[in-house]
Amino acid sequence: MAYVIPKSEIELKDVISARLEATKILTEMIKTRGKRPDEYIIRDILPKTDLGLTSEEWKISYTAANTWEAKIDLTIPDDKFLVLFGYQNNAADPKTVAMKFYRDVTPIEVVQVENLYTYSEPIGFFTPMGWKESETIKIEFYGKAAGDDYPVLRGFVAELRRKTVG
Numbered sequence: 001m002a003y004v005i006p007k008s009e010i011e012l013k014d015v016i017s018a019r020l021e022a023t024k025i026l027t028e029m030i031k032t033r034g035k036r037p038d039e040y041i042i043r044d045i046l047p048k049t050d051l052g053l054t055s056e057e058w059k060i061s062y063t064a065a066n067t068w069e070a071k072i073d074l075t076i077p078d079d080k081f082l083v084l085f086g087y088q089n090n091a092a093d094p095k096t097v098a099m100k101f102y103r104d105v106t107p108i109e110v111v112q113v114e115n116l117y118t119y120s121e122p123i124g125f126f127t128p129m130g131w132k133e134s135e136t137i138k139i140e141f142y143g144k145a146a147g148d149d150y151p152v153l154r155g156f157v158a159e160l161r162r163k164t165v166g
Helices: 012-032 047-051 114-118
Strands: 040-044 060-062 067-075 080-089 096-103 106-112 123-131 136-143 147-149 151-160
Touching: 012 040, 012 080, 012 123, 012 151, 047 151, 060 136, 080 096, 080 114, 096 123, 106 123
Parallel strands: none
Antiparallel strands: 040 151, 060 147, 067 136, 080 123, 080 151, 096 106, 096 136
16 A cells, blocks of 8 residues: 655655656657657646546545545556645545555556645645556545545646647
8 A cells, every 4th residue: 555645745856856756757658659759748637538527626425425436447448647745635625535546457556645634735646657648547536425525636647749738
């Protein structure tokens, strides 16, 4: 299980380093597909456009308490790559306790986030994870109660220029 490092416990240079590492991972994934990184633009991840949520608002709804629920499950389209490296929660009373990440059908990481809620800013960073075009990203969320929650995944997307922006 991965440990989330709370933003309050790290310096700004460490946050910048995590973001730079995420962009480096994207660049390397593009190269492994035999493509040119300079033909891609890197931008912040969007919940609907990139992860298939119902809107561009970071919002999920739990149907039951104390169970894993798959909220993101999609195949990355051609010429798109993504990396996730952080988490925050915008709810007044967060329900998300943990997340389980899959690449295709293989679980690759479990990230426990409940410890972040003891901080005034529930923001944390974890080891970056990336997905390439044609891979399936699946994320199961574990909620402590039924109802709406507002978990935000921090990450970047690389896509061909002029696809969404640039």
